[in-house]
Amino acid sequence: MPEWTSADMMNVAAARELSDGDVCLVGVGPPNLAANLARRTHAPNCRLVYESGAIDAKPRRLPLSIGDDDLAATATAVVSVPEMFNFWVGAGRIDVGFLGAAQIDRYGNINTTVIGDHADPKVRLPGAGGAPEIAAAAGRVIVIVKQSPRTFVEKVDFVSSVGYGPTGQERDGRGAGPTLVITDYGVLEPDPETHELTLTRLHEGVTVEEARAATGWDLKVADSVRVVPPPTDIELEELRRLRNREPADA
Amino acid sequence: MPEWTSADMMNVAAARELSDGDVCLVGVGPPNLAANLARRTHAPNCRLVYESGAIDAKPRRLPLSIGDDDLAATATAVVSVPEMFNFWVGAGRIDVGFLGAAQIDRYGNINTTVIGDHADPKVRLPGAGGAPEIAAAAGRVIVIVKQSPRTFVEKVDFVSSVGYGPTGQERDGRGAGPTLVITDYGVLEPDPETHELTLTRLHEGVTVEEARAATGWDLKVADSVRVVPPPTDIELEELRRLRNREPADA
Amino acid sequence: MTNPVPLAEAIAKHVHDGDTVALEGFTHLIPFAAAHEIARQGRRHLTLVRMTPDLVYDQLIGLGVADELVFSYGGNPGVGSLHRLRDAVENHWPHRLAVHEHSHAGLANAYTAGAARLPFAVLRGYRGTDLEEQRDIISRVTCPFTGEELAAVKAVNPDVTVIHAQLADRDGNVMLWGITGVQREAVLAAQRAIVTVEEVVDEFPEHTGAVILPNWVLSAVSVVPNGTWPSYAADYSVRDNDFYQQWDAISRDRGSFLAWAAANDLKETADA
């Protein structure tokens, strides 16, 4: 029986959330792995859009950046970056946007900009990139982020991308917002009314107490917490192949 | 000795105003003839831009419309119509814009929209097309129009494109405005201060009185009115070839 | 959307009475066959949008298909007037036609805003023209950084946009090249989009300046070779300039227009 890590589980759980035919905006890192895993397993017709301008990219190997030539070479169309953000992202043509986070609060607001003050930060993070508009306009947003008290914070130092706003009620984006936060511990979903992120699923072998300890606020837990089915052999094998930059196992 | 008409003279006079290297926005009708004549005679490197998106078009025959395939096929680049108007016309990259007119007033304001009321017109004209923004943004505007009291009017029924505004002092476009109005009688230029169109040149064989009679307002005449040199044999030959849709006389 | 459908089926399914319909193509690739199918199916009360109404809308307007027209240049390029358009505006034949009028820059930007699902676009334009009196579609905004006042145009979002293209592939993606006009923006601004194509190919060729539209932004693709006549499709056909000339005589007179329509199986659908 193959072994798997909590990072594997996070990527596999994210991949499973994509349906065949979904138009998916893919960024670097775990989203890239998850979206390509979905395409190689249960969602072969999932449409990958990269903010570099590649529409319907069909990468033969895991791209190492969102500007890999393989993306342009295999895309149905390649558009300019302004067109990508105006006509495709901003216009609401993306069904699923994957985002990462350096900090996230209980209402799904995301910081990828700075720790400390913006003008004189303690830690300068990469910045917002495409995330603010993906967060606002995608049909639904899936956040993939490892859970820890440093990352899951009471208040983000800087709002780079809006989830449901400071009190959970200020969202004015056009999409549904962060409907899922997938971590290495489990899955959080916003409460339908308060939009407070609530633990609804745990990965196999993780306890509620561990998830609570990895959260910088008093984590709300659903009445019944499901267990996420562990990765299948096929999922693990394709994940391995992706990481080794091998083509799909035909 | 070849014969020539006042229409020939109008086109030839317009062509002569283009310099080698000028970026020229070309519309249908006389501007098309004039710009292509310039390219075939004294300004071979004059750059023809068509609002259909063709940049640096080098038509082998006179195009019959601004969307002829020959324009796209010979252009350095073909861009979308929005890009043409935003990045090229609106951005002020056009040195010379040629315009026509159904009515023009003494301050170079142009009507190509309606005779009578806009909501219930006596005559419905084609409309503004690309002209309002060409009139505003081109480095200089050359109007080519046959002169008659019906066309050279005290007040245009509708301002489709702004020359120097209702009193000659309201221009807020970025270019210099209509610096020349070339007719089948001669050439009018705006007074440097009042911007009133002033007869400065006459075609050979035309009198000031005739030009006055062809104008619906009390036409201002320059102290010294020059005579436009008549078409040369080469100009007439290339004009003939253009009209017959023949290639240039190598 | 994957398999091509017959044009009649595409029009029947996606173009409804009262729709705002854009048939685009800047001189090149004008979707005449689709326009005629719309008329044959007796669509009424359409709001037609097009930068250059051209013969294609002169025909539809004469047939009484349209109640309103959004446009920026309504001539027969290089020939003269659009007589059916004029007759509708000047004499309300076959009925009154309400006109919403832009400059090219304005309407191109209105489509662009529509494609981005923005409510308006900003441009340098219109200033001082009487077109600005149409305050419902043309207004002004002030730059929040410089205080400069600029023109604003209301977005155009057709219910359905129809274009003609050279190619579709087996997946129903579409490719057009040559003068591509405002077609990309018009398709992306619309709720639904229909494309007629010259042919279906296994693989798209390389073409500098080509526009490719993925199948998932299209509602239907129909194979209609020469569906753009008397306009043209670069590398497939040439513009029938003679017909553009002839149209002047055909359309000048109501009788000769109706005779042309009858001969082409295009009945007048209107309350003339």
Next chain:
Amino acid sequence: MTNPVPLAEAIAKHVHDGDTVALEGFTHLIPFAAAHEIARQGRRHLTLVRMTPDLVYDQLIGLGVADELVFSYGGNPGVGSLHRLRDAVENHWPHRLAVHEHSHAGLANAYTAGAARLPFAVLRGYRGTDLEEQRDIISRVTCPFTGEELAAVKAVNPDVTVIHAQLADRDGNVMLWGITGVQREAVLAAQRAIVTVEEVVDEFPEHTGAVILPNWVLSAVSVVPNGTWPSYAADYSVRDNDFYQQWDAISRDRGSFLAWAAANDLKETADA
């Protein structure tokens, strides 16, 4: 502009101390050779603009070339931090770097407005983010038709934009393809533009998705084969992903960075 000029001459003539300079290329076609030439010539007090600063600006920032940075994502994609950028912002080494920060959508639109010579652009974006606190570059406008409030970004108009492309022709027109990013807009937004190319050809090939820039919007073209390493030029080179990985170690430490600079004839120009 017709004949290619040596890169050193192009930079000397068109890039001045204190200029606002954009070197663009979205992962692909990043003009590294031109950036290094700017540093070698000792340019100072630049305001650097780029959506994705990437290694190319990490190097220039570390060398002290820049006083200000306009950007939207400052990471080493797929690897981690840009350590020189971080050191400048967090520790003011080699000196303080003022930061003007956008989202990708915002900066792409700022270039687009610049290319149209409009003072600002409207977009759906930024709402509710703390980026909006930069009121000098990000603001709001109200749609005059619907009353909806939207984001506005101030136009970016670099003094000079530098890009790398695959080809120039004998007339000095330029062609690039693959991921073309925001290069067209960045060039058209600038007062001057420099392009390094892989090679000069008699005739451009057909390439779907290619951008062609006519010679009269360019100030200089220089032939610099592989001028984009460790980035890549589609159909000419592949991305040196190993160097992107190695950069993490080289740049993490001031000493190893300075050793790398010295080894590459890139002296620190700053008042460190």
